[in-house]
Amino acid sequence: MAGTQAGSGTKTLRTKLVEHLRYPARGVPPGDLATITRSCLADAMEALDPGTFAAPPEPAEIAGTAIHWAREGIALETVLGAYHDGIRTGLEFLAAQAGDAGSDQVVAGAGLIVRALEMVTVAASTAYVEEHRLVAKEHQTAAQTLVSALLSGHGVAQLARQTGISVAPTYQVVAVSIPPHSDELRPGGGATAGRRKLRRVQAALAKPLGSRALSLLSTEGGTVLVPIDDVSALTPLAMTAEVLEVVSEAAEVPLTATITAGVRCRIPELVGRVHDLLGRIRAANRPPGLYPMADLGESIGCDTPQRAGGAVVTSSNKHGIGRPA
Known part of the structure; x- marks a missing residue:
């Protein structure tokens, strides 16, 4: 009781x-x-x-x-x-x-x-x-849809209204090549290691380029569009050699990129040109780094890359940051 x-x-x-x-x-x-x-x-x-x-x-x-x-x-x-x-x-x-x-x-x-x-x-x-x-997935889907429209040159204004993402009058247009991580070459681990590498690249790009930068990337590379307008001028955001170096360290592989800038309506043309230049640079086995397209009227396949003062990772086996893939 x-x-x-x-x-x-x-x-x-x-x-x-x-x-x-x-x-x-x-x-x-x-x-x-x-x-x-x-x-x-x-x-x-x-x-x-x-x-x-x-x-x-x-x-x-x-x-x-x-x-x-x-x-x-x-x-x-x-x-x-x-x-x-x-x-x-x-x-x-x-x-x-x-x-x-x-x-x-x-x-x-x-x-x-x-x-x-x-x-x-x-x-x-x-x-x-x-x-x-x-929310992040919805934003990513909206951003990818908008960047696809910018790359094609069609339906940009309508998609900008639907997604709520503002469109700049001018963009930096960047073509990026991402080599395979050493872990991607291991039997059975390629897909997982590649996805982790891509997430590290996307995270490393977010801080220096801001949330208004648009990217369409795979594990092998892709395109990044960085807005140039009055909003970004207050806090300058741009792809630079230093930014590319930071992203390379995060990815644990040396990235190669080509870059130019132009008005929004020329993005499809500029994307084709920077990717063409990127293909020629890779075919010529030039070192990783940022290659600017200074004058679209000139052949600049022999330009040397812009490099930051610090060393850029030059081998997928020599990682600047020892994070697992």
Whole structure:
């Protein structure tokens, strides 16, 4: 009988804890972040202790609020901070109840609230990551569609409106060659190593060229378009020898690129010319680096590459950064 009473007492304390979190002080807006996170903590406790509560919620319901906040642009650290504030409130409530309840009940309540914190932290973090992956994938698809239109010269204005990506009047046009990583040559690992190499290249391009740069790349290379307009002039973004060197170090292979610039309507022509030059440079076994097309009216296949002061990786077996592929 004593054990049954103790169990009943423990359940009563847990129920009080959940009610304390679910019903905050008067005057707090029902849609307030702190209110919602406290309610999510209460939901998590009910889900973790279904024998105590009548209708435990599905964990997906807890993640749903995190997805909403991610879409609203609320930072993950703000959400997690609100959850931790709720935990502190719950622990303070347990401490206040310590005089009326046994220590075993307080310990059980504290254990439940810590497990609830783990649940909501994992659910919120996972939801944020998945939502940002989805947004990034949608942006990447839109950007690739737009760059395809720029390369063909058709439907640019309509796609720009549909995607919400602004189009510059002038672009740097860059043709890039990416040699195979040594790990791509290993039996059974080529495709995976190639995808990882490409992700490293894309990540390395993002910071120096900004989010408005457009690229259409495969594991072997492709085309990059860097906007030149009043917006980018405030924070100059450009493909340079230094940028190419940084990307080569990230890719762990030496990249070769050819570059020119021109108005938007000439992009299809310029792309053909820089890729033609890139093909001639590769056929001539010229060293990796950035080759500018200074004058489209001249044959510049013998131009030397622009190089930064530091060394550029010249062998796929000599990596500037020892990250795995």
